[in-house]
Amino acid sequence: MIDLLKSNGITSFFTSLVSSAAQNDTSGEIGVSSLIDTWIVVRELEEDLxxxxxxxxxxxxSRGTGHDSDVHKLILSDDGINLMPMDSESTGIANKEKKVGKNVSEGQKLTKQDKGE
Structure with missing residues (x-):
């Protein structure tokens, strides 16, 4: 099905719910990885302190693109979606300013204009 959608130029978005007990089980990932172009993971984390x-x-x-593989905070709020750098309390390393994408730096809210709407 994925190949059919790709061959017709249809952008697809698939999700998979994985229990916290199975988060480190990679047995099913190999087959999926070869079929998709971009793989994004959202996980529940616990801040250290x-x-x-x-x-x-x-x-x-993300096939064919330069991308950042660092973990970032994902904040969903009434103001929209925000990506923030993980601070030293979460990762044990100091904050550093980095680009998340071409148009969105970390901590910048994604507006409708940024999303192309």
Missing amino acids: TKKRIRGIFIVK
């Missing part, structure tokens, strides 16, 4: 649960997002692979 506060033990607060947060969402982390990272790109496993």
Whole structure:
């Protein structure tokens, strides 16, 4: 089905729910990885000091593109979707300013204009 959609120029978005117990099981990933161009993972993480649960997002692979593979905070709020650098409390390393994409730097809110709407 994925090949049929690709051959017709149809952009597709697939999701997979994985239980927290199976997050490190990669047995089914090999077949999927060869079929898709971009693989993005969203996981629940725990901040080291506060033990607060947060969402982390990272790109496993993105065929034919330069991309950042670092984990970033994913914040979903009434203001929209925000990507923030993981701070030293979450990762043990200092903040550093990086580009997430061509038009969106970390911490910048994705507006409708940024999303091409």
